[in-house]
Amino acid sequence: MYYKMLIGWTSQKIKDSYTVHNPFDFKHVCxxxxxxxxxxxxxxxxxxxxxxxxxxxxxxxxxxxxxxxxxxxxxxxxxxxxxxxxxxxxxxxxxxxxxxxxxxxxxxxxxxSFSPHTDSKGIMDLTEFLSPSHVILVHGEKPQMSFLKERIESELGMPCYYPANNETVSIPTTKNLKISATDKFIASCSTSQARDSTQKSNLICGNHLSGANGDEKLAEGILLMEK
Missing domain, CATH: 3.40.50.10890 (Rossmann fold)
Structure with missing residues (x-):
């Protein structure tokens, strides 16, 4: 049974006696x-x-x-x-x-009276701990979801949505990319920018990590920023 794999989540007393008796080994369950x-x-x-x-x-x-x-x-x-x-x-x-x-x-x-779902306090605590940029509520009754949406936005200051079934939500995001670039390429970009006074961007390079192909390096976080 599935519960037999969760001994690590139990008390120390159960862990100590597990090798002799598994409390989840129900004789009359099949x-x-x-x-x-x-x-x-x-x-x-x-x-x-x-x-x-x-x-x-x-x-x-x-x-x-x-x-x-x-x-x-x-x-x-x-x-x-x-x-x-x-x-x-x-x-x-x-x-x-x-x-x-x-x-x-x-x-x-x-x-x-039993439910595996958390209550609004549990959702608020989890949302505050994770601190996401956006929150989407996808399960629950509409009045309760509306109330929770207002709490999240007013108390946590996070944009919150509770779309209906088949409703589309558009959320602006920032996409971070990891790219491979050689030192020669990075140097040429920097040199060309220095020569071209009309160009309105700077090239900012992160740490270089040795790559697998000779002089190729892995540059994380190459970012073009407007002046």
């Missing part, structure tokens, strides 16, 4: 096979997506929802329009997937 869907007897299934908007969770929900013996637990927020949101909004007895397909819902519904 990969779920589609053949298990119709098997008798109890089981607990973790299936995605959590909003039951498609995929394996929807496939299983179609089979298990009609039985009052089953329980569906929804972990946290569900987007409006998804089956998960419909289940959280009330106790529907029927859900229509399309004009010809519907699901009879007799199972129990429970909502669990």
């Amino acid at each position: 990969d779920f096979q589609r053949s298990f869907i119709n098997d008798p007897g109890p089981c607990v299934l973790f299936a995605t997506p959590g909003m039951i908007s498609g995929g394996f969770s929807l496939e299983v929900f179609k089979r298990w929802a009609p039985s009052e013996k089953n329980l569906v637990t929804l972990p946290g927020y569900c987007v409006a329009g998804t089956i998960g949101h419909k289940l959280m909004s009330g106790k529907p007895t029927r859900i229509d997937l399309d004009k010809e397909t519907h699901i009879d819902v007799r199972c129990q519904i429970h909502q669990l």
